[in-house]
Amino acid sequence: MIVDRIPLKPLWAPSRAFVEQSNLKKFQNWLFVKKGLYFRDYHDLWDWSVTDLEDFWESIWQFNDVKSHSMYWDVLVNSKKDFTAIQWFRGASISYAEHIFRHKNANRPALLYQSEREPLREFSWRELEKQVTAVAAYLRLSGVNAGDRVAAVLPNCPQAVVAFLATNSIGAVWSICSPKMNTTDILDRFHPIEPKILFVADGYFQNGKSFDKSAAMKDLMGKLPTLKKTILLPYLSPTAQITRTETWSEVVTTPAHTLEFTPVPFEHPLWILYSSEANGKSKAITHSVGGCLLEHLKIFALHQNVKPGDRFFWHSNTGTLPWNFSIAAMLSGATPLLYEGAVNYPNLNILWELTEKAKINHFGGNTAYFTACKGENLNLQGYRFNQLQSISSTDATLSPEVFEWIYQKVKKDVWLISLNSNVEIGSSFVGGCPTLPVYSGETQCRLLGYKLEAYDKKSATASKELGEVLLSQPMPSMPLSHFKS
Template sequence: MTEQPILLWEPSLPTCENARLTDFINWLSAHKQLTINGYDELWAWSVAHIDEFWESIWGYFDVISHTPWERVRNGASMPGVKWFEGSTLNYAEHAFRHRTDQRPALLFQSEHVPLSELSWAELEAQVAAFAAYLKAQGVGKGDCVAAFLPNIPEATVAFLAACSLGAIWSSCSPDFGASSVADRFLQIEPKVLIATDGYRYGGKPFSKREVVADIIRSLPTLEQVVWVPHFDAASSFPGTDLWADALQTPNEGLFFEPVPFGHPIWVLYSSGTTGKPKAITHGHGGVLLEHLKYLALQNDVHPGERFFWYSTTGWMMWNFVQAALLVGATPVLYDGSPGFPDLNVLWEFTERAGIHHFGTSAPYLVACMKKKVAPGQSFDLSHLRSIGSTGAPLPPEAFGYVYEQIKADVWLTSMSGGTDVCTAFVGGCPTEPVYQGEIQRRALGCALYAYDDEGKELPEGEVGEMVVTEPMPSMPVFFWKDEDGSRYRESYFEMFPGIWRHGDWVQITSRNTLVILGRSDATLNRQGIRIGTAEIYRAVDKVGGIKDSLVVNLELSGGRHFMPLFVLMEEGQELTEQVRQAIRDQLRADYTPRHVPDEIIQVEDIPYTISGKKLEAPVKKILMGRPVGKAANPGAMRNPESLQFFIRFSEQL
């Protein structure tokens, strides 16, 4: 990155004064006698004094514990740190402490359901009734409740109900295939399944009756299934209870089961594209503290604001959106395609729903940029305070697009984290400027650095492995069915014992900003030089007519390398020699001759996971001759048919 990046946004004095981060600094001064000047000093203190920092988060947010904790943590080395032992709490209890009749609890819209509200009274009544229903089915503390649902209010209600009982939640979105769902839910042996009849996407209906039947047959531990007729309001399913009937269960109101700090709250899953998905289990207290910290201090979400992130129930951002309830904000849910009937649909939704914080994926913003969508000219976005981006590195050009075509004074918070911690390691800071192409800051309490292969910290400006050297409460408490912890250790601690390696390339600048250069496990190693795939995509995105791309580097016998670039063209466009040359020229101009691929090949589609990750590593394995069944799991993919091209191409190689 250039040492003089373009400054895109600076917080105003009122923004800094009103930031919840500023209030936290003032609280530290009053309650802990700490004098801290600015975010960088606060971050440095937070990672140098881990125990004091997380204790202050507990105190600042007035965490409700039914029993006192004995010490902040037991042990300092990862993995295996125990946090706030002795405490007992409940995540759902903290969500309902903000109930009010002054604003809705949830907002919802889908392709076929107009914008609607769910009041706090309605949410409370539904959660209490469904919790009573689950209890009547024998669900209690430690039992698993699984959901096969779209991003609809019923999913939020069911999660809060299960959470209130101390049960363990896990969800998949209905675009998952039956085998992919079974690969996930079989591991956790759910007692109850909540399933939908179907969903609509891109204007098309998708029935899931047969898939649900397959899922039920594959889960021998199920004792009851709840049927949610979203696709067809009059539908039912043999042997199941209707959602509406479950909500009629007599009850005595909300009750919150206190559970230990490390008691599982939910199970999330790795993509499962190269093997059985890892069942990543998080604890009640860990995600509670992390979500309070991130939503309030990094995202600056205030009580009464409306918080939206485009997601499905199969992506960790769905769980993250629920955390808006913890800080007194209103989660905003949308179910459907972000491109139907066109790319303006979510911006129109933002205007209609009065969204203050709009979250999406980097590819969506890039798609809007390429289609020259101009939301700022078409919609009233005066209430919009921030735009969040995650899922992939956001190219600098898309930063510029946000300020030119969406809103000139919006706060752009590019962030990067993962399912592994259900939060972001790096992201927004409301009191610091935004520079083009750079993530603002490392998150508080996250001791993140760039390391070389020898495990040494790299100086500022150099690209290295993203590592976290101190434990965080929201790190997984365990992987399901990983009794000896070997899969957990292999996933994060194999390269650097005792230090979390996340698998991203990161550069920390002299401004304490950050640049993510893609996954380190998909690194392009050409002639001894490591190239991040994000650099390739950034340059290719500048070339007209190209919709998407994927690049891999194959290490062949005799020290040879072959780096093909696969491109998906816009509808009606062809990959001509002129376009190929434009790609080569752009890569040379932006980077080096080493960035230029050996061959540029047109494909009909780029393979993605259901959660929106490009399948770089699996494609590389296929091209290296590995059987597709061992290289990728089609059931975990959005478009498994896209692999057929790469299978044929590998035969040519």
């Protein structure tokens, strides 16, 4: 929770130039020029964002020049009876993938990729667009329509991004699991969503070892009765085969000329994420195209300060929210780095080494990784991190000791962001602010548009003391539905 605090010396404070050049400051300037709104500080801006919901979210739409193929006639249709029945931007028709491809640029790569067995390489926008166009054409020829589900069991590689963008470009719904997962758990997730197409890899590498998943994928295919086709990515071996599959190389040579985007309603499903329940079963959570588009434009541009040309690296496995975040950063013009490998192979330096080598601007990892680095008192003296602007912890708040270790051992002038990624909303309730200082062991702020407050259990009123944390206003990225296996 955010409380009135005793003034302490911050670990980091943004310079005047950093503040003035931030996307958040540009947004505030835009609000002043376009709408006559002036805010003294971030807290004033936040208060407006949760008080005038329609004006705030429409401002996010307008500031980011969201493209709609049809006009919306309401920003917010409020249902007093049902909090979840609220409609946003009714009438709009949009494409998530289209907003990614408007940043294509021949002068910089679309993706960067490295794995435990492959060196760092670039993936051009031309190559990305060509493959997405072919895969989208293949899906259409296979009878996939808007709203159909496309599932994948793929490692963190460019082909996974291609498959997602192709799926979204035709209005289909995406869902992915890591091949590192148990096959039974994958089936628990995919069976209820009834996928029509399945992308699979023959295995993966971890800690310098290969793990063949061919038999497991064949078994999975046989237990998904809605499948029409399965596409095999030979990740372990170029000669890998699984019966009743087509190969990735065949799919990406599907004749196609132009990448077309199928616009869908704001509340149309984008992807299905998963969280675990107490009984061990998976809960499928469906997020909307429009809700994710607006939320991700907000969080990456304003709260992460991601700009066109920045290099973005949040270590993750497929099937986790940070993987979706890596793709979402492309909406702000970033080039994501995909790394398929363990965080401690051959040692804990691997992610820092990659951050230095790839000239990363925004680096993210989970709390356990940073805590492990501090625990080993990792020696990072050989790295300069000249391009590194921010470090993000994507789970629970880092301890004060880890905060201080990062500023002492990694980089003094770095913006440390602690956010708690939440699969229910496909984002985070709290996170970074480029115009506020960083204090040891603390999250900087509640994110714009999220009226998150602590409530006293006895009086059911907002309180500045510890209490039950509740969201008391709706937001566009609320989940559409839940499926239980």
